[in-house]
Amino acid sequence: MKLLFAEDEKFTREGVLKSVSWERLGITELHEAVDGLDAVAIAEQFKPDIVLTDIRMPRMDGIELAFHLRRKYPQCKIVFMSGYADKEYLKAAITLKAVSYVEKPIDVEELEDALRGAIDIVLEEQRHVANDTVAKENKSYMKQEAALQLIRGGYDEDMLHSRLLAADFTAVMQAPAATAVIKLISPGSQKETLGHLIEEALASSEQPYLYAWKDDHHAIVHFFSHQHDGVEISHVRHLCYELSVALKREFGLFSIAAGKIVPSAYKLQESYTSAVLRLQESFFHKPCSLILHDNTGSDAQSLHYVTQPEQLVRFTEALSEEHFADADQLLATITGDIRQHPGTLIVSVKELYYRFILEMDKFAQSRNITLFDTSEENDVAWKLILECHYLDDIHRVTAMKLDELRKAIQDRSSGGMSSTSSRIVRFIHLHYADDDLSVQDVSDHMQMTASHLISIFKDATGKTIKQYVTEYRMEKAKELLRNNRLKVLDVASQVGFKDGEHFAKIFRKSTGMTPSEYRERCQS
Incomplete structure (x- = not known):
């Protein structure tokens, strides 16, 4: 709570500052001013919740100060002090809706009572503002919480349905539904815009939907059946496409995966699970990809890429012979083969490319070439691979290091x-x-x-x-x-x-x- 105290008489000002128990009242910030003009200047930066001011002051009196503050800071509460029983001043105080009027000489208890009254009013108004904000956001919060409950399970169906109705959300819950999962690589400050983008993307559709953030990088969108129309594969495909178009305007890297259509909204946990599994495949696709449950290759989860030991041997031999074009072609071939096996564990893929990079680093060291900054404590090579979100990224950074090595060897070729x-x-x-x-x-x-x-x-x-x-x-x-x-x-x-x-x-x-x-x- 912030209070600005304006009093021209130094003796009175210092006495009040020492006598009042400011912290016990809840005043956390206190500034003092020697007259009205001084108070106006301080208020520009301080923006007080309460102003305690003498009425009669030089340059600008308390009434003029109060009128100025009321115009600029209408929520500011004013407590007057005066040693004069002037009717005109009292009329002005009433017009300004001053919280209280304390007569001089100041009685500390009376002043503290007046300040408590002002503080109570400020707190009550702050609660009203907070309640209004909550009321506006409450429906949105209830919808997002319901969206998360649908994938967590363990909820009471009737209670969940009642909450959705209270949030003005209507959909046929005992009808087909589906879940899509959105993965955002670097949401950053743009994270707040996702809700607006979803609303914009799905505005033209009459399909009911709910969305929520699952964590810092993943959001879920549930598609529900309308009273007259159920959810079909073509609907999910179209809605996900619209989402993709909208997201491309704000997010550089993302993926969308749609789960299977389930017979009831209360079984959306199954759709969510299938969407998460499909989202794993986004690693093997291009950035900003859209992966639907009916895509060709939906059984590809069972296909795992098997690393051939001779591949690492061939790569090492190509480095040893300085056949960098052969090494680069081998990396490209392996990347293409891995892409055809989206059921492969992502960590296994990263470990494979990590081994290629270690071979390059070993070769570089044998030629007295620094490929990585060894001054850092962490494993720079592994960090380079670990931070990649797509197969193309891993191939790109590996090929980049290979090219860096090739150029370093060429630079050494003089003489x-x-x-x-x-x-x-x-x-x-x-x-x-x-x-x-x-x-x-x-x-x-x-x-x-x-x-x-x-x-x-x-x-x-x-x-x-x-x-x-x-x-x-x-x-x-x-x-x-x-x-x-x-x-x-x-x-x-x-x-x-x-x-x-x-x-x-x-x-x-x-x-x-x-x-x-x-x-x-x-x-x-």
């Missing part, structure tokens, strides 16, 4: 160094399992001196050949250790180590754990 270092890397990838692989073997293959070989490779990758061979062997060992069927000694021999103990020592130095500990962690 033929990239070509030479790439040949060295390819030779290592082919022969890392040879336990006797040495720098001299690489030097002989490249037909150059060992010192020149080491210099070129260090400039290109930032690593020595021995360091790169060890790191590559450790990465391959990690892959093999994830396979519980291989013994640690077998893993060691497959990555170029004759001695299992030496392998375990190098592995521990590289990862901070033994091969067995690493395997247990992967399987836990």
Whole structure:
């Protein structure tokens, strides 16, 4: 509660400020003014609920101040103070509908009683305003709450029907109905406009409907039967299309999925469930897609994409050979295949592309190229994938990183160094399992001196050949250790180590754990 106190006499002003128990009265903000003009200036910013003012003040008296405030802030309550029994002033106070009139010298109890009366009036008016607002919004709230109850279940049908009638909503509840679910990727401040868009989209239809927000990103719309017309597939298709047209004007990314038509509105929970299942398929469609229950492929939930291990091998080999066009084509082919299997778990798809990106990052690091900002604590690569809402988005960001890698390799190609270092890397990838692989073997293959070989490779990758061979062997060992069927000694021999103990020592130095500990962690 905000109060503005205008009094020109300093002694009286300070006395009142010290004597009145403002906080106990409920006054949370208090400003003081030395006369009427000062009060007018303060009120511009302060906008008081109550004004306590002396009547006789220089420059602008209390009556003139009150008239000014009444014109600008009609809800402001006025309490006058005066030491003069002037009839004209009293008449003005009555005209201004002043709450009270306190005579000087001020009696604190009398003043506090007058202020309580003003506060009570302000609170009562605020309650009336709140009640009017609630009354206007109540019907809309009741409808939205009913829409949510219809998908939650566990409600009393007669009571729900009575509430809908009280909200002026009429529909044949014991007749066919259907639910559509709207997914908005970034509703933001535009979320408030959804209701208006739905009303606009469905205004031309006589089909009764209810809508409500399910959570921050999902809204539901129920379509009901009219007294003369039931809900049919063609109606649902048309209404969803109208919704889609309206949403495109305000929202950049969204999807709409319609559930099956159920025989009664009281079974809309079933329609909602089927709509949610179909909405999962929106991940495999283009943004702003419309997915209806009668779409071809409605049985596609049973179709799951099966990842082929050789795909990752082919992708890794294409990177190693710097055949970026082949890697890009492989990604496009896989994306097309996945799109034909909308029953695939979305997290499985994201994990697959995450593995592709990790291979790119591993390849980039082998060439001393930074593909991701490693200064951040979070897994940047996984975050990049996780934030994608559509299959096309995942393919786009993965292809974008591949192209970024391709350009970085091209930028390194000055003086033929990239070509030479790439040949060295390819030779290592082919022969890392040879336990006797040495720098001299690489030097002989490249037909150059060992010192020149080491210099070129260090400039290109930032690593020595021995360091790169060890790191590559450790990465391959990690892959093999994830396979519980291989013994640690077998893993060691497959990555170029004759001695299992030496392998375990190098592995521990590289990862901070033994091969067995690493395997247990992967399987836990």
